[in-house]
Amino acid sequence: MNAEMNTKKNIKMNKNSNNGDPQSDILEITKRTQIKRLPQRGNYDRPLIHQILDEGLICHVGFVVEGQPFVIPTAYGRVDDRLYLHGSPASRMLRTLKQGVEVCVTVTLLDGLVVARSAFHHSMNYRSVVIFGQATVVEDAAEKMAALKAFTEHILPGRWSEVRPTTKQEVAGTLVLSLPINEASAKVRTGVPKDDEADYLLPIWAGELPLRLVALAPVPDPDLASNIKVSPSVQQYRRSFSKTVL
Numbered sequence: 001m002n003a004e005m006n007t008k009k010n011i012k013m014n015k016n017s018n019n020g021d022p023q024s025d026i027l028e029i030t031k032r033t034q035i036k037r038l039p040q041r042g043n044y045d046r047p048l049i050h051q052i053l054d055e056g057l058i059c060h061v062g063f064v065v066e067g068q069p070f071v072i073p074t075a076y077g078r079v080d081d082r083l084y085l086h087g088s089p090a091s092r093m094l095r096t097l098k099q100g101v102e103v104c105v106t107v108t109l110l111d112g113l114v115v116a117r118s119a120f121h122h123s124m125n126y127r128s129v130v131i132f133g134q135a136t137v138v139e140d141a142a143e144k145m146a147a148l149k150a151f152t153e154h155i156l157p158g159r160w161s162e163v164r165p166t167t168k169q170e171v172a173g174t175l176v177l178s179l180p181i182n183e184a185s186a187k188v189r190t191g192v193p194k195d196d197e198a199d200y201l202l203p204i205w206a207g208e209l210p211l212r213l214v215a216l217a218p219v220p221d222p223d224l225a226s227n228i229k230v231s232p233s234v235q236q237y238r239r240s241f242s243k244t245v246l
Contacts, residue, residue: 032132033185043186046081052129052186053078055240056107057155061085063103065096076105077150081181083131084138084147089175097135097177105131105179111241113209116193117202123189125208131184135177147176158233213239 027033027044035042043049053076062071072093077084083105087094097103107129114123138144148171152160193206218234 027182027184029185030132030183033130033183035185035187038187041187041189043188044184045186046181048188049129049181049184049186050078052109052127053083053107053181054154055127056109056129059083059085059105059107061093061097061103061105063093063096063101065092075151075155076107077147077152077154078181079146079150083179083181084150084176085135085179086147086151086174086176089173091175094175094177098137098175100134100136103133103135103179110211111190112211114189114191114193115206115209117195117199117204117206121193121195121199123193125189125191127186127188129184129186131179131181133179133183135179138176138178141171143178144171144176147178148174156233156237158236159231162231162233212241215239 025046027046027049029044033044057075058073059076060071060073062069064070070093074085074087074093077086085094085097089095109127110124111127112125114125116122138147145166148166149160152163192208195206215237218230220230
């Protein structure tokens with residue numbers, strides 16, 4: 001199935017689905033999430049959106065304070081259909097978001113450089129997600145602890161069970177916000193360059209240069225005792241890569 005057919009299928013399914021149905025695999029398309037530029041790359045499939053979020057490590061949070069826009073990079077965690085942000089209660093970003101302002105969160109995975117026969121048609125293969133909404137403070141103790149675990153496990157799976165338990169002071173000193181993943185869309189580019197027809201005869205190499213984020217050998221803390229071995233979560237860490245086929 002090509003990208004254009006996939007997008008049309010998603011839009012058709014959206015029109016026939018219940019608006020805001022958390023059980024639906026296709027998110028409702030809104031004015032804010034509808035892909036206008038190269039719509040054939042748009043995708044509203046909930047599992048795909050979750051997959052991209054789970055593979056990413058950093059999100060960029062966009063918001064406005066007194067007319068001044070800010071975009072802040074930060075770590076995040078996901079549990080089901082909620083994205084969690086956390087940090088110091090003194091954080092300007094978190095203090096602003098907890099007031100219920102509109103927020104835009106983006107996550108991008110760069111999969112490769114698309115090398116064309118002309119500079120004009122050079123591009124990148126990528127997978128991205130944009131989420132709109134309003135964040136709320138997590139007050140429930142169990143949900144807050146689950147979110148803190150999700151942050152750690154998202155960055156390094158298995159690490160939560162290896163570290164000392166989080167203290168009450170640390171929990172109290174951390175502000176956690178929850179953003180529902182209800183108004184969101186994905187945008188994906190895959191494949192080779194799309195050159196002008198006449199350029200295909202030129203003796204110029206074209207194709208894709210794949211890019212991957214990989215983990216290197218762990219470097220121990222200089223203050224670490226010599227008899228402490230590398231933790232399983234670190235030793236077994238591998239970057240996942242989910243090839244999206246549109």
